[in-house]
Amino acid sequence: MEHEQKMAQKSKTDWERDWESAGLSPCSPHEKTRNHYSKWATRYDKELTDNMGYVAPKIAAETLRKWVKVKDARILDAGAGTGLVGECLQQLGYNNLDALDICPEMLEIAEKKGVYRNMYVDILSGPIPIQLPSNQYDAVVCVGVIEQPGPAALDELIRITKHNGIIVFTLRVDIAEDPDEVDFKQTLPKIESEHKVILLAKPRTAYRDLTDCFMYTYRVLKGTE
Numbered sequence: 001m002e003h004e005q006k007m008a009q010k011s012k013t014d015w016e017r018d019w020e021s022a023g024l025s026p027c028s029p030h031e032k033t034r035n036h037y038s039k040w041a042t043r044y045d046k047e048l049t050d051n052m053g054y055v056a057p058k059i060a061a062e063t064l065r066k067w068v069k070v071k072d073a074r075i076l077d078a079g080a081g082t083g084l085v086g087e088c089l090q091q092l093g094y095n096n097l098d099a100l101d102i103c104p105e106m107l108e109i110a111e112k113k114g115v116y117r118n119m120y121v122d123i124l125s126g127p128i129p130i131q132l133p134s135n136q137y138d139a140v141v142c143v144g145v146i147e148q149p150g151p152a153a154l155d156e157l158i159r160i161t162k163h164n165g166i167i168v169f170t171l172r173v174d175i176a177e178d179p180d181e182v183d184f185k186q187t188l189p190k191i192e193s194e195h196k197v198i199l200l201a202k203p204r205t206a207y208r209d210l211t212d213c214f215m216y217t218y219r220v221l222k223g224t225e
């Protein structure tokens with residue numbers, strides 16, 4: 001299968017400019033995350049799947065299949081990393097996948113798998129919009145990611161999803177149930193009560209060895225937009 005592989009990559013200078021305008025420093029948690037994954041990239045798949053029993057990508061893909069029946073639905077894998085989720089979706093027949101990640105080294109591994117049509121290096125943050133236009137994805141899947149940028153990043157995932165589109169994301173149980181964690185506990189009910197989304201399901205499922213997650217599925221509502 002031929003794929004148009006496009007790396008729409010913001011330079012580090014662009015990021016620094018964006019961060020400064022949003023009051024973030026280049027030493028922000030985002031930069032630390034990027035460095036962390038760039039060092040891990042070449043070992044990531046083997047360590048996660050062979051040694052850590054990482055099953056979340058497969059369960060997320062199967063979850064998405066319950067709600068997205070059309071195989072050429074346009075799907076963004078947000079925080080795609082090395083493409084483990086994309087591979088699972090491809091095995092289920094999905095063929096119109098894009099990837100976005102903060103870490104170019106992770107996406108370089110994903111690119112070799114030939115799973116994604118378009119690949120974007122970008123930061124899910126909340127304050128700064130990502131580079132993608134509004135209302136263009138039938139579904140967004142976001143596995144093992146949202147804990148880092150926090151729930152504010154969901155606003156961007158909602159913005160790029162079409163009316164009635166689906167968002168599947170994982171939230172680790174240890175984070176969701178941490179008594180000191182307030183952000184997710186406040187923000188998720190808020191976006192649900194503001195009717196930006198309908199919560200379709202959030203079963204507790206395996207994530208990796210010794211760790212569970214809540215597998216959220218949202219249907220996006222755009223009102224009269």
Ligand SMILES: C[S@@+](CC[C@H](N)C(=O)[O-])C[C@H]1O[C@@H](n2cnc3c(N)ncnc32)[C@H](O)[C@@H]1O
Pocket residue numbers: 030033034037056057078079080081082083084085100101102103106122123124125142143144145148149
């Ligand atoms: C645990 S890995 C999960 C990768 C992939 N979804 C999977 O399940 O294998 C987290 C990924 O999220 C990316 N990431 C973390 N924070 C991010 C952010 N704020 N914006 C975009 N990507 C981010 C990391 O670079 C990394 O590739």
